[in-house]
Amino acid sequence: MGRLFGTDGVRGLANADLTPELALTVAVAAAHTLAEQDHSHPPVAIVGRDPRASGEMLEAAVVAGLASAGATVVRVGxxxxxxxxYLVAETKADLGVMLSASHNPMPDNGIKLFAPGGHKLPDDVELAIEAAVAAGGAGWRRPTGAAIGRVHDLLDGADHYVRHLVDSAPHRLDGLKVVVDCANGAASGVAPEAYRQAGAEVIAIHAEPDGLNINDDCGSTHLESLRAAVREHGAALGVAHDGDADRCLAIDATGAEVDGDQLMAILAVAMREAGALTADTLVATVMSNLGLRLAMAREGIRLVETKVGDRYVLEELRASALALGGEQSGHLVLPAYATTGDGVLTALHVMARMAATGRSLADLAGVMTKLPQVLINVRVGDRTVAASVPEVLAVAEAAEAELGEKGRVLLRPSGTEPLVRVMVEAGSEDAARAVAERLADAVRAASPAT
Incomplete structure (x- = not known):
């Protein structure tokens, strides 16, 4: 068996790659690995899903697997x-399972697991679960009779979560008009309700999930309809979520996109002014725009960079007890209120900043200027070699010297494909593209694709 867990759980085409049998086995393995360490009570598992149709099938398999391992299962829908x-942490559950493929198309699905406290799994736990799945259940305890797990429904989980979100907002949103694109996904109910309870006037679009329309030309990967709605309604901003609402992007009143880097910059400055930005430090990945680093340096905020992936941002936040981090994609983490990226929480805090200052989103986002960024995915024979041979490194060093402090070069082998990602930022689009093409040619020459 190959690596089961990707960068964000187990993901694949539902009923083909991600089958009910696999979902059941992963659930049993997770229960035995995570939830059986404390035998003072039957382990408790929270199970939720996004609205895609395959989630119903996979939820049934996961619930059966958990109950077969003796876990008390709480379905939150x-x-x-x-x-x-949040509910894993709030209820002190031993395990959380979320069935979602995030921004992926409807036919895909995924299994995201949470440890006690609502935290994502560390690598060693994922490896232990993978080993248990590979063993096929050998040696697993199979309870019988009264020891078999029971299944319950938590009917007010959404209410608890919305109350938590609204209570976290540092300022009321009265007077703000917002259009929210719910991607026909998991936030279709809670996002508009949270924004309304916080005081905003809300126009919700793509908020009628039918199991088949999640992420279909809507949400954070398709901003066109949100941009049009913001202009049509004269809204102060638009907020776009993905299928499971762990991220958000925004549209300002002029129709311009405000990405995750800009949202981080807005919140970092706001939190520093409020004395809430621990050590005046922001955590981002190496893929964040150089403009973010330049802006934070100007604002006296230290920027710590991690590898690509929200899990690495989370690890740095926890290890250093920091207060804000995220990715350019709009996946932001505020550890004081959430253990993982939360798009609704992010949007609430950005809107609270707008309401508190009376400034527009475009004005607030102007704290940073995005440098033109060119990304070329170069198909190669050996992705590791292609990014590290002396000839390629020499071209990269020359490019960095040419660009100086107002530009940046990043070579990153793909984790799953025979690709090297060449990313260049510069003062102009033409300059960035010229350097990127030159570097891409060097990578191709170093390890031609077969």
Missing amino acids: VLPTPAVA
């Missing part, structure tokens, strides 16, 4: 991923 993480 259709809720965002961060809501499931």
Whole structure:
């Protein structure tokens, strides 16, 4: 068996790659690995899903697997991923399971697991679960009779989560008009309700999930309809969520996109002014725009960079007890209120900043200027060699010297494909593209694709 867990759980085409049999086995393995360490009570597992049709099938398999391992299963229904993480922590459950493929198309699905406290699994626990799955259940305890797990429904989980979100907002949103694109996903109920309870006037679009329309030309990967709605309604901003609402992007009143880097910059400055930005430090990945680093340096905020992936941002936040981090994709983490990225929480805090200052989103986002960024995916024979041979490194060093402090070069082998990602930022689009093409040619020459 190959690596089961990707960067964000187990994901694949539902009923083909991700079958009910696999979902059941992963659930049993997770229960035995995570939830049986404390034998003072039957382990408790929270199970949620996004609205895609295959979630119903996979939920049944996961619930059966958990109950067969003796776990008490609490179904919370259709809720965002961060809501499931919150409820795991709030109820002191031993395990959380979220069925979602995030921004992926409807036919895909995934299994995201949360440890006690609502935290994502560390690598060693994922490896232990993979080993248990590979063993096929050998040696697993199979309870019988009264020891078999029971299944319950938590009917007010959404209410608890919305109350938590609204209570976290540092300022009321009265007077703000917002359009929210719910991606026909897991936030279709809770996001508009949270924004309304916080005081905003809300226009919700793509908030009628039918199991088949999640992420279909809507949400954070398709901003066109949100941009049009913001202009049509004269809204102060638009907020776009993905299928499981662990991220958000925004559209300002002029129709311009405000990405995760800009949202981080807005919140970092706001939190520093409020004395809430621990050590005046922001955590981002190496893929964040150089403009973010330049802006934070100007604002006296230290920027710590991690590898690509929200799990690495989370690890740094926890290890250093920091207060804000995220990714350019709009996956932001505020550890004071959430154990994982939360798009609804992010949007609430950005809107609270707008309401508190009376400034527009475009004005607030102007704290940073995005440098033109060119990304070329170069198909190669050996992705590791292609990114590290002396000839390629020499071209990269020359490019960095040419760009100086106002530009950046990043070579990153793909974790799953025979690709090297060449990313260049510069003062102009033409300059960035010229350097990127030159570097891409060097990578191709170093390890031609077969």
